[in-house]
Amino acid sequence: MLVDRVMAELLRSRGIDLSGYRRSMLERRLEARMAALGISDPDAYLDRLASxxxxHDRIIEAISINVTSFFRNPVVWEILAQSVLRPMIEEKLAARQREIRVWSAGCASGEEAYSVAILLHEILRSELSSWKLHIFATDLSEEALRTATQAVYPRERMENTRLGILDQYFTVKNGLYELRPFVRRMVWFSRDDLTSSRAAPAESVYGTFDLVLCRNVLIYFARPLQERVLDKLTRSIVQGGYLVLGESEVLELLSNLVDRPRSGGDPVDEPNALEHVHQEL
Ligand SMILES: C[S@@+](CC[C@H](N)C(=O)[O-])C[C@H]1O[C@@H](n2cnc3c(N)ncnc32)[C@H](O)[C@@H]1O
Structure with a gap:
């Protein structure tokens, strides 16, 4: 089958293993890519790939469709501010800690990670400089990461962004929204393949986070890979931390976690592991 040959080629040339991705999704994206090139014959596409x-990069980009926006699904951001970040900050202050670690896994062009940075800036305000905020954002797509570091976005990525936020955090140039440098500096981007066996982004130094967002990424994967990646994500979260998934990502995956032993064979020792996992509404 064409899709198997393309997968084998990408594994060889780029070290990207797509075998755990949903096959129907891979087939659809491959068809779309071939149609864009005006190629209908599988052998002709393989010749193109060989020459x-x-x-190789374009088909990877075609597979990693990265639709996203600032404050995508606003109700989630409201919950994140009121029920996750504010209480987290209170608890940290009570414990005399002033450090928050966040990982946006599958960050696409950065809007999600920057939305967290803006939210923390809004909550902490004048206190911000007395906190250590580490926001790591990773993705498979080099192109998406380039856009993320440039931090210049078209109007449609701003649909859910309040006017006051637009004024304070962006400058508008030629109809494009450029994030102000002080927010850009709050996020650290790097390339990371979530399906790799590495526990957390290499640059993150210590591999545990208070908050991990992995929204609209697991939908790319078939069930066994979803479980493996979810397991890796939950292991990277501190006790009492939060995981935010996309709305179409399945709750039943989370229920499996409650009974599953952690690495080293220790049983999950929280009274209810689900208490530490926040499913996006
Ligand atoms: C639809 S976007 C989600 C962006 C953002 N999280 C959101 O919900 O708005 C999915 C992203 O997952 C990334 N992705 C797909 N497979 C990945 C992998 N194995 N490792 C890291 N990122 C991956 C894609 O490149 C794409 O940017």
Whole structure:
């Protein structure tokens, strides 16, 4: 099958293993890519892949469709501010800690990670400088990460962003919204393949987080890979921390976690592991 040959080629050339991705999704994206090139014959596409190294990157980009926006699904951001970040900050202050670690896994072009940065800035205000905020954001797509570091966005990515936030955190140039440098500096981007066996983004130094967002990424994966990645994400969260998933991502995956032993064979020792996992509404 064409999709198997393309997967084998990408594994060889780029070290990207797509075998755990949903096959129907891979087939659809491959068809769309071939249609865009005006190619209908599978052998002709394989020839193209063999003769044009840039096509390897383009098919990876075609597979990692990265639709996103600032404050995507606003109700989630409201809950994040009121029920997650504010109480987290109170608890940290009570414990005389002033450090918050966040990981946006599958961050696409950065809007999600920057939305967290803006939210923390809004909550902490004049206290911000007395806190250590570490916001790590990773993605498979080099192109998406380039956009993320440039931090210049078209109007449609701002649909859920309040006017006051737009004024304070962006400058508008030629109809494009440029994030102000003080917010850009709050987020650290790097390339990371969530399906790799590495526990957390290499740059994050210590691999545990108070908050992990992995929204609209698990939908790419078939069930066994979803479980493996979810397991890796939950292991990277501190006790009492939070995981935010996308709305279409399945709750039943989380219920499996409650009974599952942690690495080293220790049983999950929280009274209810689900208490530490926040499913996006
Ligand atoms: C639809 S976007 C989600 C963006 C953002 N989290 C949101 O919900 O708005 C999915 C992202 O997952 C990334 N992705 C897919 N497979 C990945 C992998 N194995 N490792 C890291 N990122 C991956 C894609 O490149 C894409 O940018």
């Amino acid at each position: 044009d190294p840039a096509e």
